[in-house]
Amino acid sequence: LSHGSGGKATHNLIEGIFAPAFANTVLDRMEDAASLTLGGLRLAFTTDSYVVNPLFFAGGDIGQLAVHGTINDLAMAGADPLYLSVSMILEEGFPIDVLRRIVDSMARAAREAGVLIVTGDTKVVQRGKADGIFINTAGVGTIRAVAELGQTQVRVGDRILLSGAIGDHGVAIMLAREELDIETDVQSDSAPLHTLVATLLDNVGNSIHCFRDPTRGGIATSLNEIALSSELSIALDEQAIPVHAGVRGACEILGLDPLTIANEGKLLAMVAPEAEQLALKVMRAHPLGKEAMVIGTVQADPPGMVFLRTDIGGTRVLDMLVGDPLPRIC
Amino acid sequence: MERERWCIHVQGIVQGVGFRPFVYALALRRRLSGFVLNNSQGVVIEVEGSTEVLQDFQHALQADLPPLAHIDTLQISHIANKQESSFVIVESERQAERNTLISPDSAICQDCLQELFDPQDRRFHYPFINCTNCGPRFTIIQDIPYDRANTTMAHFQMCPDCQQEYRDPLDRRFHAQPDxxxxxxxxxxxxxxxxxxxxxxxxQAAAQLARGAVLALKGLGGYHLACNALDERAVQRLRQRKRREAKPFALMVETLEVARQFCSISDDEAILLQSYRRPIVLLQQHSGLQVASDVAPGHNTLALMLPYTPLHYVLFEQCRRIFSTSQPVILVMTSGNLSDEPIAYRDEDARERLGPISDGILYHNREIFIRCDDSIVRHTTAGPQILRRARGYVPEPLTLPWPVPTPILACGAQLKNTFCMAKDQQAFVSHHIGDLENLETLRSFKEGIAHFQRLFDITPQVVVHDLHPDYLSTRYATELNLPAIGVQHHHAHIASVIIEHGLTEPVIGIAADGSGYGPDGAIWGGEILMADLCHFQRCFHLAYMPLPGGEQAIKQPWRMAAAYLCAAYGSDFEHIPLPFIQQLDHSTWKTLAQMIERKLHCPATSSLGRLCDAVAALIGLRSHVQYEGQAAIELEQLATTCPASSHPYAFDLLAQTGQIDVLPMIRTIVDDLLKHVPPAQIARRFHFTVAHLLTSTCVEVSKRSGVQKVALSGGIFQNRLILEELVQSLASQNFIVYLNHKVPTNDGGISLGQLAVAAAQLNEG
Ligand SMILES: [Fe+3]
Ligand SMILES: [Mg+2]
Ligand SMILES: [Zn+2]
Ligand SMILES: [Zn+2]
Known part of the structure; x- marks a missing residue:
């Protein structure tokens, strides 16, 4: 097994092992959260595990991330997140004061987002059997969206809206982890997206076909997944994609592509063309969508591919990321 | 006298090249009866007459072939006499299996050229004149058999005069489909x-060119962008608009005599230039007439071709008339695209993409069905090299030394992509497709594969790909649902030489290039292998160096120089008073050093291309490149300004680990720079060192294995200085050296190598 840095490696694992074994009509839709109907109530249900090194970084920490991440997965299903579970795996000897900081951060994040942590579990494993702390959170919420949302709802002509600049989270983590001397103000964008989703649904609900939060593997991976499962093509306008100068600079030095870098507080919305401007206005009016942009269009051909119109007028095929990219040029 | 009837099956390039009229004329002259016909297998001839005459007929058939025809096989069977009174040409028949070959596009022939400028001829100045001996083929054929209905000429209804020529077996235009x-x-x-x-x-187009305009020009396999190569401002304008900062432009001149006014041309080069294939030939510039400095900045070679379509000739005639100057007409003829995009070949596309960057478009309504770039060749003391194989060469197959066990498709590399398809004993290497990362190029890759499958009736049963997981050709191959075989990049390079020369025993392979994926996850590129088609073993390689930032380090040679310096001196190197080091941005360098130290996005590389980059940056030549290989190319250009060196820099061959340590050389180069040795001298000595080092390594490998044959392949061998000095020094050590002559030594040859390896492995079982 190669390290799961997101992108194609994980994608292959899911497609090859989990999906066939657990196959059912809900799972087969391969969304970030499952949409269920229970006693007439439409619910979204999801779970996610958090492994971050370092535990604290500019703009956030693992605890806050574990709350935001699961809230966002629910929000992407068009749901209002309500209840979370928290499950911790701790390595023997993990400092209590650090744990307390993490837990406090989780509590604050939950409180600010208006969700309740209602159940949990703790395991302590022997030294060396885990790396400090792993956190799993699961969540449920009620679905606000009236129309069906998801990758299969994406249509030719849809506009792709991005709620803000990309790459902040991944770069902040990397700089913290490697202790690089890059002078920068990059901070993680970790944030709960459910209120942004709610206002979009309330204003342009019927025109929204799909939400995604481009976490691991960045927007390159999220958009490739959408292109693959919808069997459509995604054309991006490179110049329209917002990237903060600090992220751009760090990526330039490190040789990374901001499009493949993780975000924790951004969303992609696939919107019917006639609602493009209204959706953009609504997004920009929300504090988390101030830098929103229309970054591309869904088209029919070539199916399953994402490509970029570059600023010199070329078209570059954008693939998913497999770990660190190895050079393909000569 | 004994009367016999022979049935002759001919295969090869025998359709669309005047083969049937040629047969018809041979039979008529000998008063033989019977018929000739085209089918999808090739040509079938039945002839009846006396034994001697038949034998004479067969001899002439093979000896006096029309210029574009080529016979691969000829089978004769004796059948019952039919006693007809005449010899006729029978209409084409279709058959299930398709085994006929298609001729490459050919430059206008002498006969047509004469008619083109004969005021009495009915095709005087007609820019689409052609005959069975010349004209478009591959680029207009949609399907086989090669009939007008299967070409983009289908919708032109012939006039009575043309029809008559077309039907007259004794006319040069008999069944000339694009007539x-x-x-x-x-x-x-x-x-x-x-x-x-x-x-x-x-x-009008000529008048515009005279005024310094940039024109889009529709050619055989795509559009060109053209301007007056003697007009500095026109060439600058073209550079700006095409967004091509530095890469040289190709030139076209009307005659060899004009070319000689500014290039040195050997007999071999003259033959290449004038051949019906009309490739671009790389030539040495001399001190005579000077073209605009922006044509090939920093280069002492020029890329030149002669006209190949009647349109080119008419345009040159007009230019000669209209340009009010005593100087000859020299036109820039560069591919019609923006920067790294594929060339435009459809009119609508050309209008859209080239319209905004040109002052006018000279086009026509004969559609180009398949895009095909100009081919590029050159002559070296080690023989001819084809650097881009396309128009005039494709789709001619390469004959394999043995049949492939099953139809195979090899998908090639990522850059300079070609694919290769084989059936029986023939391998069809595609035209230059280009850089697959570009969506348009990826599309032509897929369309090209479908087209070749149709034209040559090949349904691949096995697909072959590079080991690099992210090459789009690899992705394409693995999504085909066919049994797939992965072939290591440098093994494929060496295999392309082995198969070209039909070598059977293992050879020492020197595979040197910019980058290729190694099975250990490192980026290889300076490899000495022991290889046959099935297997390879890595004997020596350049010692691994970090490639800080991956692709970024390829675009920014200064990173490799810093990586080498860091390896040679530790981070202390910052205090060495070298201009290169003092110019480094301190904070950026700091981060780079941390990346190297923490192995953060620093894949290991043994690339010789990167070593060239490092030296180019170190001596202050270039720290960022604008096109692939620029630093190495400029390093070579600089080296050629200096007399040959015979003192190699020091290096270590570590037999235990198979590593070639060049840090001693890096240290000496630094010392030389501190002593103010001229950079050109260092560049020259570096080239000699590379040749010497590779030769020493071969000697070492040969000592152990006894192998005396050496195959060279990889993009590095586009460096003439390294190539020629290496071949010479290997020869002086009694090695027998083999190079690519039929496919590019760069990644354009990878597909053939992949195919050869897969076929050999399948044959071995
Ligand atoms: Fe290569
Ligand atoms: Mg998730
Ligand atoms: Zn002709
Ligand atoms: Zn006519």
Missing amino acids: ACALCGPQIRFSTATAADSQDSIE
Whole structure:
């Protein structure tokens, strides 16, 4: 097994092992959260595990991330997140004061987002059997969206809206982890997206076909997944994609592509063309969508591919990321 | 006298090249009866007459072939006499299996050229004149058999005069599928932003060129962008608009005599230039006439070709008339695209993409069915090299030393991509496709594969790909649902030489290039292998160095120089008073050092291309490149300004680990720079060192294995200095050296190598 840095490696694992074994009509839709109907109530249900090194970084920490991440997965299903579970795996000897900081951060994040942590579990494993702390959170919420949302709802002509600049989270983590001397103000964008989703649904609900939060593997991976499962093509306008100068600079030095870098507080919305401007206005009016942009269009051909119109007028095929990219040029 | 009837099956390039009229004339002259016909297997001839005459007929058939024809196999069987009174040409028949070959596009022939400028001829100045001995083929054929209905000429209805020629077996235009005249055939148009299509198109285009305009010009396999190569401002304008900062432009001149006014041309080069294939030939510039400095900045070679379509010739005639100068007409003829995109070949696309960057478009209504770039060749003391194989060469197959066990498709590399398809004993290497990362190029890759499958009736049962997981050709191959075979990049390079020369025993392979994926996850590129087609073993390689930032380090040679310095001196190197080091941005360097130290996005590389980059940056030549290989190319150009060196820099061959340690050389180069040794001298000595080091390594490998044959392949061998010095020094050590002559030594040859390896492995079982 190669390290799961997101992108194609994980994608292959899911497609090859989990999906066939657990196959059912809900799972087969391969969304970030499952949409269920229970006693007439439409619910979204999801779970996610958090492994971050370092535990604290500019703009956030693992605890806050574990709350935001699961809230966002629910929000992407068009749901209002309500209840979370928290499950911790701790390595023997993990400092209590650090744990307390993490837990406090989780509590604050939950409180600010208006969700309740209602159940949990703790395991302590022997030294060396885990790396400090792993956190799993699961969540449920009620679905606000009236129309069906998801990758299969994406249509030719849809506009792709991005709620803000990309790459902040991944770069902040990397700089913290490697202790690089890059002078920068990059901070993680970790944030709960459910209120942004709610206002979009309330204003342009019927025109929204799909939400995604481009976490691991960045927007390159999220958009490739959408292109693959919808069997459509995604054309991006490179110049329209917002990237903060600090992220751009760090990526330039490190040789990374901001499009493949993780975000924790951004969303992609696939919107019917006639609602493009209204959706953009609504997004920009929300504090988390101030830098929103229309970054591309869904088209029919070539199916399953994402490509970029570059600023010199070329078209570059954008693939998913497999770990660190190895050079393909000569 | 004994009367016999022979049935002769001919395979090879025998359709669309005047083969049937040639047979017809042979039979007529000998008063033989029977018939000749085309089918999808090739040509079938039945002839009846006396034994001696038949034998003479067969001899002439093989000896006096039309210029574009080529016979691969000829089978004769004796059948019952039929006693007809005449010899006829029978209409084409279709058959299930398709085994006929298609001729490459050919430059206008002498006969047509004469008619083109004969005021009495009915095709005087008609820019689409052609005959069975010349004209478009591969680029207009949609399907086989090669009949007009299966070409983009289908919708032109022939006039009575053309029809008569077309039907007359003794005419040069008998069954010339693209035959046409001004009355019935394609028409030329010239459009500018201000004026719509005009009548005297070519004259107007020439007038525009005279005024310094940049024109888009429709050729055989795509559009060119053209301008006056003696007009500095026109060339600058073209550079700006095409967004091509530095990469050299190709030139076209009307005759060899004009070419000689500014290039040195050997006999071999003259033959290449004038051949019906009309490739671009790389030539040495001399001190005579100087073209605009922006044509090939920093280069002492020029890329030059002669006209190949009648349109080119008419345009040159007009230019000669209109350009009010005593100097000859020299036109820039660069591919019609923006920067790294594929060339435009469809009219609508050309209008859209080239319209905004040109002052006018000279085009016509004969459609190009498949895009095909100009081929590029050159002569070295080690023989001819084809650097880009496309127009004039494709789709000619390479004959394999043995049949492939099953139809195979090899998908090639990522850059300079070609694919290769094989059936029986023939391997069809595709035309240059380009860089697959570009969506348009990826599309032509897929369309090209479908087209070759149809044209040559090949249904691949096995697919072959590079080991690099992210090459789009690899992704394509693994999504085909066919049994797939992965072939290591440098093994494929060496295999392309082995198969070209039909070598059977293992050879020492020197595979040197910019980058290729190694099975250990590192980026290889300076490899000495022991290889046959099935297997390879890595004997030596350049010692691994970090490639800080991956692709970024390829675009920014300063990173490799810093990586080498860091390896040679530790981070202390910052205090060495070298201009290169002092110019480093301190904070950026700091981060780079941390990346190297923490192995953060620093894949290991043994690339020789990167070593060239490092030296180029170190001596202050270039720290960022604008096109692939620029630093190495400029390093070579600089080296050629200096007399040959015979003192190699020091290096270590570590037999235990198979590593070649060049840090001693890096240290000496630094010392040399501190002593103010001229950079050109260092560059020259570096080239000699590379040749010497590779030779020493071969000697070492040969000592152990006894192998005396060495195959060279990889993009590095586009470096003439390294190539020629290496071949010479290997020869002096009694090695027998083999190079690529039929496919590119760069990644354009990878597909053939992949195919050869897979076929050999399948044969071995
Ligand atoms: Fe290569
Ligand atoms: Mg998730
Ligand atoms: Zn001709
Ligand atoms: Zn006619």
